[in-house]
Amino acid sequence: MKFTLSWLKEHLDTDANLTAILEALTNVGLEVEGVENPADKLGAFRIAKVLSAAPHPQADKLQVLSVDAGNGPLQVVCGAPNARAGLVGVFGSPGATVPSNGMVLKVAAIRGVESNGMMCSFRELELGEDHDGIIELAEDAPVGQVYAQWAQLDDPVIDVSITPNRQDCMGVRGIARDLAAAGLGTLKPLDEVVAGLPPIMPQGAGPDVRTDDAAGCPAFYGQAVRGVKNGPSPEWLQHRLKAVGQKPISALVDITNFVMFGLGRPLHVYDMTKLSGGLVARKAKDSESVVALNGKTYTLTDGMTVIADDAAVHDIGGIMGGEHSGCSDDTTDVLIECAYFDPEHIARTGQKLLLTSDARTRFERGVDPEFLDEGLAIATRLVLALCGGTPSEVTRSGTPPKVGPVVGYDPALAETLGGLAVPQEQQVDILKSLGFTVQPLDGNGDPVEMDEGFEAFRVTAPSWRRDIDGPADIVEEVIRIAGIDNVPSVPLPRTPGVATPTATPEQKLERRVRRAAAARGLNEAITWSFLSEKEAAAVGGGDWTLANPISEDMKVMRPSLLPGLLSATRRNVDRGASSVRLFEVGRRYFADGERATVGFVLAGEKTARGWQTGKAQAFAAHDAKAEVLALLAEAGAPVANLQNFGDASGAYHPGQSGTLRLGPKTVLAEYGVLHPNLAKQFGLSGSVVVAEIFLDAVPLKRKSGFMRAPFTPPALQAVKRDFAFLVPEAVEADALVRAVKGADKKSIVDVRLFDVFVGPGVDEGFTSLAVEITLQPGEKSFTDEELGAISAAVVKAAEKLGGALRG
């Protein structure tokens, strides 16, 4: 909400300077977002008179002017069509900066003729859109004076952010009231502010207006003024509206805006000659439509409140008027509407139509329901003052809702809730200055005097404070005016001793896995939770699609972390990265919940070319497995008991991927080479291996004290033996390792596969697999017979899989 200092002072009698006012605004909760004095950048522009104008010798469209800006004639080249001798305008001398484009004026030759400055247009000075010619001022404007001073532009524009609860501050007067309460002056009585306006001498009955929609429009007041003369509003009004960013339209329309911005009271004016019959506030009929003042057509639906005559809809009630019945320069008879629209109705209609307006912003917050008569009267008096005419009586249909909530309030709450001890008398003063009434009550709830000893206050909020509905609101009013920044800090009570741990097992799991991945050389990224439909489809499709995505690329909640990481990988590759190790810890989103997941992508070079290692080495499928196992181990998963399965999702190369499970159904991770189709979709070439670890499936460690299982290192050294088997190629390494391990569960403590060979010396259809087994003797060393028996058992286990010991 913007306003000027002079507008504020129309309502606030104050000696405070601008700095004090700005500080007070922020302190009472009206946050200052900006302050700008248009005169600041116009100091170098003076009123000047064109003494003579002659054609430019070299250019048809230019003229050579002689200009007096107070210090005698200067030669100025000018291209404006309206430049002529006798014109009084605004001149920028060399050194001045043109506000619209930042250009610094200097003495320069234009087509061979020296020019000593510039005659300016409104647009060049950022004072309007007019650029058809240079500014033309009244002939008697004082030549040589700083233009901004003369034009009263030396008036700071203050922009404050009004929170949604403060409908009363959507007008300058409400802001003035808050400042007065904060001790920055006195709020002038409204009668005094409008004292200069002519009184209303009504003639004839009020206009034919009524409300048939008591819910949407509980009150509809109207007053007609006949015989008005519309046209541009006077300079002071135009200036005021322009200063706050409003475009002046015509006197009648400008009056409604002046009342709205000044007093927070939206109004609407109709050209009566364009209406057929009376005006009714009613519910819209389905598919009725109206061309609004912004030129757009809105199709209305049942439930929206409109103002219509016998023929058509003329107003989207409380939001925007219609083009057809709007006032123009020809308007002679005007109907002024002053209605109360229900905030909830306004909000719903505005949301449905996606239509915002200054009126909606105010009605939806709730305008003062006791300010219909006065608001209408002020508007009518302004019409009389600026456009003349004869006023009718006021027609009043319906009644505005009764507000002014009554709250029982214990003044001790300022301290027990608000943390600030404010003396009772000061609390009463603050509340009164904001328009509240305060009645002390005794223990029986009967009114008493302040000094008679009271139990609580009965506080009645003013009609403009719809937001007040409980004692906490009263606390807020008291402490925001008393100074919320004065609240002293009070330590939270602390449990004695060292702080106890608070992290849950899930949180600790995520933290461990994250730092383990970083320790293993992976870089953590955070990617969007949403994907395009195409990306989501590539990983099986998502369960959640946004109804109002910000773009098609951010539409479906991700069912996998891979697409986001692959897109990030692609961006890194495009930036020249030769090796990418990215991981993310985040959620996947499904119909039945959100699942904690780790995803990673390893792409490009695993090791760069090097003097020790030779050529660069690419990532391979089993590199993904290594990371998965390492991270699962850190996550506390029983890595030794995990089962290798195939059946990774379609995102993976079907022959170079796998899953790790705890039992056949619980999948802890899937990993492998990215499916070439996905690699192509994400613009990646070369080796890309990926994985996802499903943290929600990892069994959480239960805390069972800190004691470890008892352990003493065995006295005897372990024995190692190597075996090489020829196995049918369909037999997977894991099957052989498990079979061998099972050959003697007591003695064989480890089986490590260390060689895989296919080629010369190995029959077609077979693979040579070599394993090293570790045997741990117990009390006594193994005898040759025992070792022989174990070896035989190992060979036999391999033979069951179709394997044969290599000779």
Added chain:
Amino acid sequence: MTETTALKSGLLADIAAANNLAAVEELRVGALGKQGVITALLKTLGGMSADERLEKGPAIQDLRESVTAAIAERKATLEQAALDARLASEKLDMTLPADIGPVGSVHPVSQVMDELAEIFADLGFSVATGPEIEDDWHNFTALNIPETHPARAMHDTFYFPDVDGAAQRMLLRTHTSPVQIRTMMNQKPPIRIIAPGRVYRSDSDATHTPMFHQIEGLVIDRGITLGHLKWTLETFLKAFFERDDIVLRLRPSYFPFTEPSVEVDVGYTMVNGQRVIGGSDGWLEVLGSGMVHRKVIEACGLDPEEWQGFAFGTGVDRLAMLKYGMTDLRAFFDGDLRWLKHYGFSALDVPTLSGGVGA
């Protein structure tokens, strides 16, 4: 000079003159081997009478010991020389680079969340979580934001399509505040929690991204006032920025779920053209907060006459930027390795109270 003495001086001279290990070995065999001269002399001892042995024995023994020692010494000298020569030939260029392997990193948002958890754990706050796909009731209604409330316009909400028969419209949470509701409904007071996580708003420009991170704090207890809120925020910010000169400015504001509501600014100082938290040259808006609204407490099934407390919320990404100096929020979600390596943290930068939470 006896024969033995002559033999000794001859052998010792030969040993000293031997210039390779083979020559030393040859001398050893010649003297001490099975057929060696000293071995032969030792053998004569057995055939001697006791008197003769007493007379010649010591000299022969001395001969054997001296020669054995001389051979060992010579051998060691020659071996050392050979080793020195080999080592001299094995010189490597130790200025060649060594590969330390890939260096990973933790994202600043994760790091800051860990820092916050550490600080608030000391103040007795635990970490709570909730779903990001929320229903209308938890995100708005229970927080005293009815459907037509203008405050809903402040949240540019991402919605999911209406489902026929569904009781609630689903949406992406616009703030972490629904976790307040879930906590109050599932846990008996006193409550002290923080709730960090992803939140979403339909907003995108230089300083806004459609997804970002917030952290919510909630205290519900008896006799909690705005003064406790102020202390908590001061204490937290002092610990987070590891500075004692943190100055807060409280401003009245409005959030539907708190009353009174307070916007909190933190003072900064200009250092080399950058805003550094601490001091009060200027103010940065960092937190929204207030005393939990009675209606919210009631909506969660608690008695507002008995329980009151405060809530606050702030942007985790923003805290990270203020502490570590990043300037572009969008870079947080780009996954640019150059950025991650520059602004990221070592796996071992685990925030601790003893070591300081910052890294």
